[in-house]
Every structure is written in C-alpha cells, then in structure tokens.
Amino acid sequence: xxxxxxxxxxxxxxxxEHLYAPAGALSCSCPLPHGVDxxxxxxxxxxxxxGATLDLCVFSFxxxxxxxxxxxLHSRGVAVRVxxxxxxxxxxxxxxxxxxxxxxxxxxxxxxxxxMHHKFVLVDGKKLLTGSLxxxxxxVQSNKENVLVTEDPDLVGPYQEEFCRLxxxxxxx
Amino acid sequence: xxxxxxxxxxxxxxxxEHLYAPAGALSCSCPLPHGVDxxxxxxxxxxxxxGATLDLCVFSFxxxxxxxxxxxLHSRGVAVRVxxxxxxxxxxxxxxxxxxxxxxxxxxxxxxxxxMHHKFVLVDGKKLLTGSLxxxxxxVQSNKENVLVTEDPDLVGPYQEEFCRLxxxxxxx
Ligand SMILES: [Zn+2]
Ligand SMILES: [Zn+2]
Numbered sequence: 461x462x463x464x465x466x467x468x469x470x471x472x473x474x475x476x477e478h479l480y481a482p483a484g485a486l487s488c489s490c491p492l493p494h495g496v497d498x499x500x501x502x503x504x505x506x507x508x509x510x511g512a513t514l515d516l517c518v519f520s521f522x523x524x525x526x527x528x529x530x531x532x533l534h535s536r537g538v539a540v541r542v543x544x545x546x547x548x549x550x551x552x553x554x555x556x557x558x559x560x561x562x563x564x565x566x567x568x569x570x571x572x573x574x575x576m577h578h579k580f581v582l583v584d585g586k587k588l589l590t591g592s593l594x595x596x597x598x599x600v601q602s603n604k605e606n607v608l609v610t611e612d613p614d615l616v617g618p619y620q621e622e623f624c625r626l627x628x629x630x631x632x633x
Numbered sequence: 634x635x636x637x638x639x640x641x642x643x644x645x646x647x648x649x650e651h652l653y654a655p656a657g658a659l660s661c662s663c664p665l666p667h668g669v670d671x672x673x674x675x676x677x678x679x680x681x682x683x684g685a686t687l688d689l690c691v692f693s694f695x696x697x698x699x700x701x702x703x704x705x706l707h708s709r710g711v712a713v714r715v716x717x718x719x720x721x722x723x724x725x726x727x728x729x730x731x732x733x734x735x736x737x738x739x740x741x742x743x744x745x746x747x748x749m750h751h752k753f754v755l756v757d758g759k760k761l762l763t764g765s766l767x768x769x770x771x772x773v774q775s776n777k778e779n780v781l782v783t784e785d786p787d788l789v790g791p792y793q794e795e796f797c798r799l800x801x802x803x804x805x806x
Contacts, residue, residue: 464785464787464788466788466791466792466795468791468795470747519765569777573775574643574775574776574777575771575775575776575777576776576777577765577766577772577776577777577778578765578777578778578779579765580765580779590763590764590765590779590781591763591764591765592692592750592751592752592753592763592764592765593750598748599750602746602747602748603747603748603749603750604742604747604748604749604750604751604799605750605751606751606753606763606792606795608763608781608788610788612637612785614637615637615639615781615783618639618641619639619779622639622641622779626777
C-alpha cells in the first residue's frame, strides 16, 4: 500500500549533515551522534526527496535546518511555494525573509484579523506531511508534537486543493 | 475502505443544537442557519459518536461548544481522558477547570519548559482526528486550519500508543 508513517517529537539531537550532502556523510566530525534515525531526520528526508515541487503551508518558520533544506531544493530547481502567517513572518528569527531573498515565492494571509495556522507540506503533489509541528527549533527539539506522513491520494488530494485555493486567495496583485 | 475525511476551517456559522439533542432538532428557533453541514458540525458529529472512550490531547481548550460535547459524553458514561498544556490550561476562558469540576480526568505536561502542542483526539480507540486546530473559538471560526479524520489502524495505532505514553508520563502521583 501507499506510504504511511507517524513521527512524534521532540526529536533527539543527531547529525543530519548526510541528508543535505550524501557524499560527505562519512567525513562529518561534528560533536552530535551520527547514524541515528530520528523523527527530525525522517522529516528532513521526506522534504529532501522532492524532485519537482514543494508546497509548504506553515504558521511559523524559524528553524534554520528546515530553511536550509528548502533553499537546497530551490537551488536544485524544485518549484517551491510557501504560504505563511502575516504576523509571524516578521518575528525575530523568521526564515521567510531569507527564502524571499533567495527568490522563493512566498505568500501570506492577506487579512490581519485571522491566522494562517496550518502546518502541512506537499512533496511532488504526492506525499502529505501534516500535524501540529511548526517549523521552529522549539517544536522540533522540545515540544510534544506530531507529523503524519501519507501518500494516500484520498488525503493528499484535499490538502493539495486547499493549498491551491489558499495560494490564489493570497495573491497580493 | 475505512473512513477518511479532511475538514478545513474556518467553519461557517450554523446551528449545531441537533447534534447535542437529536430529538430537539426540529424545534430550534435560534437565529443561526439550520440544516447546514459545516466542517465544525462534522467535527462535533465525530466526537459525539463516541460510545466507550474519548482520548483528547490538545494544547488549548477554550471552546464552550466543544466543552459541552465532552461534558455530554462524560454524562453518557463515556470514559474521557484529557491531556493538555500546563501553561495554557490556566488562561482566561480555558474549559479545563470546568471539565475537572465535572469529574473528568485531566493531566498536563509536567515540565514547564516545554509545550504539549498536540491537537488530536481518539474516538473509541478506532477513529483519529488530528491537525492544526486548537479547541478555541478563533480556530474554528476565524483561522485557516485543518483536521484529518481517519479510521486507518496503521495511523490510529501510533497516536493511541503516544496518547497512552503521554498519559503515563503525565501522571502527577
Ligand atoms: Zn555530524
Ligand atoms: Zn438553532
């Protein structure tokens, strides 16, 4: 059957360098544990599996490791679209400005009376990751959080439609 | 196949009285629209379908309509367990005190350094509702939010295990 997986956080600290640059995996000398399969490593692995598109809809995005993954995908030619919250995109530590400066398309909720509170991502329009996890360091390393991963078209489909609906509704032009 | 459904919020306002008391459905004279199938009505319907157990794990809980549903289930003899966030359980408007005074078992994250940020619920150990939606009025009526509903045992199982793990880990005694 299609992929199904549930990831629970907080995630133990472990090196994820090999996920960004597989060829360098054996040579990393950082002080973190190596060769450990953590929930965060699995989350990163799913994101970095994108070959064509990454549609991200996330309330707050301040995690530099996740930003690095998105920038890497963009540099590989993956079409990245980001929808985020109007208020939280400007807080200290937000990665949204970094993404925009790199040329990634970012839109935000236009009303300042409501929050864009989703935390889901679609990989190549075929894999859905959704749950409670904001893209912050605290969420990954400290909080009790969950991310459900599925390739079930009956679940991926509605989220992809909602992403496209929100993308159009957030068009500032 | 097993039930699969995705609910997106905000939900339009509509009367949900019939869900609490089916016999009175035809007689409601409140000013809200009647007979409208909204995402919130579907969420309530799934919750009120509980016949044996309701395991709720939610960061913030201030929505009185959802509190009423949980109290109704408790009065029907459904075994309700609630895990919530230590900090948010005491904010103004929190329903947690009301649940506790009614005799419902509530536990919270013991550390004050981390947040219990989940928003999922298990109905009779067979149906999972999980997503971005906190149990507040703003989340239901204003925010962009999602709730995924599934009876797939491969997804329900890990969340039920995590609930039981957190329940034990939050035992204050
Ligand atoms: Zn390393
Ligand atoms: Zn009514």
